[in-house]
Amino acid sequence: MTDERAHPAPARGRRAVGVPPVFPGSQAALPHVPAAQPHVPAANAHPASATEAPGGGPADAPVTALAASLSDGEWHRLHPASPLLKGGIALLAIIGVVIANLRERLIEYFVPQAGYGGEDPLELIIDSGAVGWVLLAILSVLLVLVGAFYVSWRMHTFRITDEVVEVRSGVLFRTNRKARLDRIQGINIVRPFFARLFGAARLEVNQAGQDANVRLDYLASAAADDLRREILRLASGTRAQSAGAGAAAVPGQNVVDRRVHEFLAPELDPDAAEPASVVKITIGRLIGSILLSGASIFLVAGVIGLVVSSLFAPRALVGFFGLVPVAIGIAGFYTQRFLKSLRYSIAGTPDGVRVGFGLLSTSNETLPPGRIHSVKVSQPLLWRRVGWWEIRVNRASQSSTNGAAGQQNTTILPVGNLDDVARVLRLVLPALDDETEMALATSGLTGPGEPGDGFTNSPTRARVLRWFSWRRNGFAVSPTAVLLRKGAIWRELIFVPHPRLQSVSISQGPLLRPLRLASVHLHTVSGPISAELGAIELEAAMGLFGHAANAAVTGSSSDTSHRWRSREQAPSPDAGAGE
Amino acid sequence: MTNRLDLPGIAWRSVSPKYVVSELLGLVVTGLVLAGATAPLYLIGWDFAPWVTVAVVVFVLVQAALTPRRVRAIGYQLRDDDLVFRRGVLLQRLVAVPYGRMQLVDINRGPLQRALKLSELRFVTAAASTGVTIPGLPEDEAEELRDRLVALAESRRAGL
Numbered sequence: 222m223t224d225e226r227a228h229p230a231p232a233r234g235r236r237a238v239g240v241p242p243v244f245p246g247s248q249a250a251l252p253h254v255p256a257a258q259p260h261v262p263a264a265n266a267h268p269a270s271a272t273e274a275p276g277g278g279p280a281d282a283p284v285t286a287l288a289a290s291l292s293d294g295e296w297h298r299l300h301p302a303s304p305l306l307k308g309g310i311a312l313l314a315i316i317g318v319v320i321a322n323l324r325e326r327l328i329e330y331f332v333p334q335a336g337y338g339g340e341d342p343l344e345l346i347i348d349s350g351a352v353g354w355v356l357l358a359i360l361s362v363l364l365v366l367v368g369a370f371y372v373s374w375r376m377h378t379f380r381i382t383d384e385v386v387e388v389r390s391g392v393l394f395r396t397n398r399k400a401r402l403d404r405i406q407g408i409n410i411v412r413p414f415f416a417r418l419f420g421a422a423r424l425e426v427n428q429a430g431q432d433a434n435v436r437l438d439y440l441a442s443a444a445a446d447d448l449r450r451e452i453l454r455l456a457s458g459t460r461a462q463s464a465g466a467g468a469a470a471v472p473g474q475n476v477v478d479r480r481v482h483e484f485l486a487p488e489l490d491p492d493a494a495e496p497a498s499v500v501k502i503t504i505g506r507l508i509g510s511i512l513l514s515g516a517s518i519f520l521v522a523g524v525i526g527l528v529v530s531s532l533f534a535p536r537a538l539v540g541f542f543g544l545v546p547v548a549i550g551i552a553g554f555y556t557q558r559f560l561k562s563l564r565y566s567i568a569g570t571p572d573g574v575r576v577g578f579g580l581l582s583t584s585n586e587t588l589p590p591g592r593i594h595s596v597k598v599s600q601p602l603l604w605r606r607v608g609w610w611e612i613r614v615n616r617a618s619q620s621s622t623n624g625a626a627g628q629q630n631t632t633i634l635p636v637g638n639l640d641d642v643a644r645v646l647r648l649v650l651p652a653l654d655d656e657t658e659m660a661l662a663t664s665g666l667t668g669p670g671e672p673g674d675g676f677t678n679s680p681t682r683a684r685v686l687r688w689f690s691w692r693r694n695g696f697a698v699s700p701t702a703v704l705l706r707k708g709a710i711w712r713e714l715i716f717v718p719h720p721r722l723q724s725v726s727i728s729q730g731p732l733l734r735p736l737r738l739a740s741v742h743l744h745t746v747s748g749p750i751s752a753e754l755g756a757i758e759l760e761a762a763m764g765l766f767g768h769a770a771n772a773a774v775t776g777s778s779s780d781t782s783h784r785w786r787s788r789e790q791a792p793s794p795d796a797g798a799g800e
Numbered sequence: 801m802t803n804r805l806d807l808p809g810i811a812w813r814s815v816s817p818k819y820v821v822s823e824l825l826g827l828v829v830t831g832l833v834l835a836g837a838t839a840p841l842y843l844i845g846w847d848f849a850p851w852v853t854v855a856v857v858v859f860v861l862v863q864a865a866l867t868p869r870r871v872r873a874i875g876y877q878l879r880d881d882d883l884v885f886r887r888g889v890l891l892q893r894l895v896a897v898p899y900g901r902m903q904l905v906d907i908n909r910g911p912l913q914r915a916l917k918l919s920e921l922r923f924v925t926a927a928a929s930t931g932v933t934i935p936g937l938p939e940d941e942a943e944e945l946r947d948r949l950v951a952l953a954e955s956r957r958a959g960l
Binding site for chain 2: 721766
């Protein structure tokens with residue numbers, strides 16, 4: 222009997238985080254204690270660290286101290302303007318509606334001779350003499366909103382420990398999300414236009430899976446940068462303290478100067494990136510790449526089709542009106558791509574590749590090593606004459622800040638020449654620093670596919686299935702990755718690093734079997750790249766299958782990228798105890 | 801079939817022969833539904849309606865005749881570090897999944913399979929395209945296999 226009574230009480234004590242189960246009996250008597258309650262005293266214990274600093278302006282307090290205090294394992298709060306920024310669009314919409322209603326009245330007020338006689342809500346209110354009541358209602362709504370914002374801000378707390386990032390939010394419906402640091406797939410700092418004006422930024426800790434990101438929206442801009450570095454340091458497994466983690470001193474004394482500086486500052490921290498490895502896209506190349514994209518082919522083909530058909534039947538000119546929405550859509554696509562890629566930057570940091578995008582709303586993501594599951598270098602047909610290439614990657618996480626068709630997320634180089642491609646490949650696949658591997662990559666990109674270029678290509682009998690590309694259609698195996706080369710018209714080269722291989726399959730259909738050909742598929746996490754190579758010789762395919770199956774096992778067991786700097790020499794003597 | 805896609809030195813473990821029965825029963829149901837779906841053609845008095853029904857029946861019969869071979873073609877084996885799986889007669893497929901890459905193992909049983917005491921084992925990795933599903937395993941064998949695979953995955957655990 223006593224056993225049964227004693228059993229539920231400790232369980233309840235365990236559920237309420239942070240409360241020592243001193244009196245199990247008294248806890249059993251209070252079963253309605255919400256799980257959220259214990260964090261309030263904990264958060265109150267450090268009111269100065271998170272609540273004061275962002276509110277008082279980020280640069281007033283020393284930035285390093287701020288980040289260190291944010292990642293000290295205690296609960297902290299977000300930027301005080303967060304609820305406003307999150308609800309910013311809704312608020313703007315409401316203001317817009319009010320202004321739309323008010324507009325006619327303003328016109329009448331300032332230009333009385335315009336003669337406005339319409340009925341609108343405001344007029345009705347004034348006519349019925351209920352102005353006072355309406356003002357009271359608006360005031361109370363505002364008060365309720367501010368109160369709700371305040372409560373939701375107070376209940377939204379986060380903490381960063383050596384092992385996890387944890388966020389708790391919600392007032393009526395509590396949410397608690399924990400993310401293990403060694404499973405981080407990338408950390409993204411997003412600055413929407415509206416938030417940038419306030420000097421705020423959203424930090425996203427990306428995890429593998431659909432909708433598995435931990436979002437801290439919003440933080441003070443400088444604090445977000447520093448917090449990312451702190452999280453990456455904790456996640457990397459290094460024991461070394463980051464020396465001089467502070468950003469360069471922000472010039473300017475007053476708030477306006479600081480905002481302007483933040484707004485215009487380059488996306489890369491100068492001290493965290495190697496300047497030599499940065500690829501810049503000139504505006505001319507960006508415009509050219511967009512104009513020569515596949516959408517332009519459709520547009521030109523559509524116009525030509527219409528012109529030709531209207532020559533034969535003048536009535537077809539009506540079709541031009543049908544082209545208008547298409548043209549608007551394509552123009553929107555062009556603008557979107559242009560604005561997104563305008564301030565593109567990429568750089569290597571000790572904690573991975575950092576990719577930045579965006580002109581007005583910016584995003585800047587750090588991908589730790591080993592978080593890129595496959596890489597595809599491809600060349601649209603029209604880019605061939607100018608020698609441009611595009612690089613896309615497969616990643617395990619889906620960030621919420623994708624643009625058109627997730628372009629921002631998976632396109633790691635929107636356009637670049639062969640030099641840029643080589644630089645970016647060295648960043649995303651560090652093993653490519655080797656000269657022989659780079660030579661392999663080069664012949665994989667532009668090589669016509671002679672025997673002896675390092676690739677095992679399709680045999681001549683595959684010509685039936687790969688009319689133009691049978692010479693180039695092949696694979697190569699480097700010590701760290703498998704390379705698949707495909708296509709003669711739309712050329713592409715796919716890298717799959719061995720430690721990221723999930724599984725491998727070989728298949729043969731009724732077309733391939735009589736030709737003694739087979740197709741090999743290297744499975745990685747889903748994304749824009751499907752690492753599949755068809756129509757290669759059966760023996761070679763079996764060899765690749767065997768090699769890839771082996772490499773997937775040995776590559777993953779020797780991989781330490783989940784704690785990517787744990788092998789680093791640390792100054793402290795207990796370095797071996799890491800991980 | 802000498803030119804069958806195969807790995808040297810692998811003794812494939814096959815699935816239960818009872819799976820043929822389950823497949824055949826499933827085909828009968830599909831055939832009946834498909835044949836029933838041709839009924840409206842008779843109602844509108846289309847001349848070729850009987851031919852459509854005949855085509856459906858012939859298709860189902862051919863499928864049924866091929867079923868034993870298809871079931872025999874399913875094989876799997878646990879190697880030292882990975883699981884290999886093959887299936888298919890016309891479109892042959894051979895997959896190797898390292899144990900450390902398994903994210904979870906599912907056991908599914910439909911009503912028909914439950915009556916025959918069969919289970920279907922599904923392996924999920926981080927890659928959606930892996931697609932390894934071993935159908936028609938005897939119930940106890942499936943559970944034993946699942947436990948063994950989970951233990952193997954645990955001992956060779958790797959990240960993504």
